[in-house]
Amino acid sequence: MRYSSLLRSDQTLFRDPEVFESTYTPEHLHHRDAQVRELAFLIRPALRGASPMNAILRGPPGTGKTTTVRRVFAEVAAETRRVVPVYVNCRQDHTLLAVYRCISRHLSGYAPPSRHLDDVREVIAARLRERDARLLVCLDDADYLIAAGTYNVLLYQLLRLYEGWSDLRGAGVFAVTSDLALNLYAEADGPVRSVFHPTEVNFWPYTKTEIRGILSDRVRQGLYPGVVPATVLDLVVEMTAGEQDVRVGIALLRQACLQAEGDSRRRVTRKDVMDVVAGVGSPALAARTTGLSSGERALLYRIAEQSLSGAEMMAGAVFEEVQDYLAVGKTTYHARLRRLADAGIIDLLHTGKGYEVFLRYAPDEVFAACARGGPGDQSPGCPRKG
Numbered sequence: 145m146r147y148s149s150l151l152r153s154d155q156t157l158f159r160d161p162e163v164f165e166s167t168y169t170p171e172h173l174h175h176r177d178a179q180v181r182e183l184a185f186l187i188r189p190a191l192r193g194a195s196p197m198n199a200i201l202r203g204p205p206g207t208g209k210t211t212t213v214r215r216v217f218a219e220v221a222a223e224t225r226r227v228v229p230v231y232v233n234c235r236q237d238h239t240l241l242a243v244y245r246c247i248s249r250h251l252s253g254y255a256p257p258s259r260h261l262d263d264v265r266e267v268i269a270a271r272l273r274e275r276d277a278r279l280l281v282c283l284d285d286a287d288y289l290i291a292a293g294t295y296n297v298l299l300y301q302l303l304r305l306y307e308g309w310s311d312l313r314g315a316g317v318f319a320v321t322s323d324l325a326l327n328l329y330a331e332a333d334g335p336v337r338s339v340f341h342p343t344e345v346n347f348w349p350y351t352k353t354e355i356r357g358i359l360s361d362r363v364r365q366g367l368y369p370g371v372v373p374a375t376v377l378d379l380v381v382e383m384t385a386g387e388q389d390v391r392v393g394i395a396l397l398r399q400a401c402l403q404a405e406g407d408s409r410r411r412v413t414r415k416d417v418m419d420v421v422a423g424v425g426s427p428a429l430a431a432r433t434t435g436l437s438s439g440e441r442a443l444l445y446r447i448a449e450q451s452l453s454g455a456e457m458m459a460g461a462v463f464e465e466v467q468d469y470l471a472v473g474k475t476t477y478h479a480r481l482r483r484l485a486d487a488g489i490i491d492l493l494h495t496g497k498g499y500e501v502f503l504r505y506a507p508d509e510v511f512a513a514c515a516r517g518g519p520g521d522q523s524p525g526c527p528r529k530g
């Protein structure tokens with residue numbers, strides 16, 4: 145290796161590390177013009193004082209549903225005060241109170257002081273009245289509302305806001321899901337369907353060329369020139385297309401760059417990318433575990449063990465079981481569990497008895513992914529029990 149190709153220890157390959165974070169909003173939204181136009185069309189009646197129209201947004205994970213809605217909502221908020229667009233992440237907020245508190249916080253700019261549902265709804269109504277505005281709510285990952293048993297009540301109340309306050313119009317609802325087997329319209333009961341006439345907006349998986357465009361843009365914005373050679377990008381595009389999830393490509397690029405940076409190299413190689421996925425059958429799992437903290441990874445490891453042993457997978461039972469290994473309280477445990485669900489590694493399904501934990505990947509793949517460690521993680525991989 146030539147000396148000039150080595151980085152000094154205080155140098156970095158990242159021009160802007162934020163670009164690879166899950167919270168980053170891309171400067172340019174590629175290949176979603178049709179969906180943006182469709183959503184804008186549905187919102188337009190609200191600019192003339194009517195209710196916004198409703199939509200169901202469907203598409204596999206990582207196809208830009210959240211990014212598109214956030215982009216459209218930001219433009220609406222910048223252009224008019226007559227429509228209040230509120231984004232709700234239903235993975236986090238799926239009780240009635242949590243959703244209404246989120247809407248109220250958005251409208252008032254601070255958390256509602258009361259924890260009583262009626263009080264919170266009154267505040268929302270008062271703010272909408274003051275502004276003479278129409279409410280538009282995006283329920284992202286609406287499947288979590290179905291699991292929590294709040295989907296129909298919430299839709300009914302939002303779409304018929306005028307039943308509580310005769311001077312208000314019904315809200316518009318954009319319900320989002322990445323579960324293609326789920327029909328959000330069919331999940332609505334009769335009273336909801338009589339007012340819920342959603343337009344279906346589909347987010348198809350990106351083609352390879354489209355993925356290449358999106359990832360090249362990230363590379364340009366986040367890394368110094370020349371860090372990712374074209375052949376390396378080709379490999380990442382190939383793997384991302386296989387998984388049909390842009391998030392996978394972004395995470396692979398970030399992790400491969402961290403590896404090159406750790407070795408003080410100025411360029412990422414195909415081997416860096418292969419090393420990230422080595423031993424883990426699925427590039428998606430490798431990518432999804434790279435951002436986890438050591439605590440989250442340790443919990444994931446235990447969940448894989450539980451799953452392998454055929455033990456009960458209710459969240460409460462898993463908590464009891466992991467107590468022997470991970471000294472964490474319930475709040476931390478649930479926060480880590482939610483993080484694993486957000487990363488798309490586990491599913492938390494609501495049953496009559498509480499939440500059941502489902503591992504999306506084979507336990508052996510998970511062991512391999514956990515053992516690899518993550519950025520800034522000093523701890524060794526999790527030892528197997530017994």
Ligand SMILES: Nc1ncnc2c1ncn2[C@@H]1O[C@H](COP(=O)(O)OP(=O)(O)OP(=O)(O)O)[C@@H](O)[C@H]1O
Nearest residue numbers: 170173174205206207208209210211322358390391
């Ligand atoms: N068209 C695009 N242009 C630029 N970046 C994109 C585009 N589509 C997706 N991304 C990026 O891919 C990642 C995943 O996108 P996003 O969260 O919007 O997908 P999603 O369809 O909502 O996924 P999920 O169903 O899992 O919530 C984000 O980092 C986002 O910035």
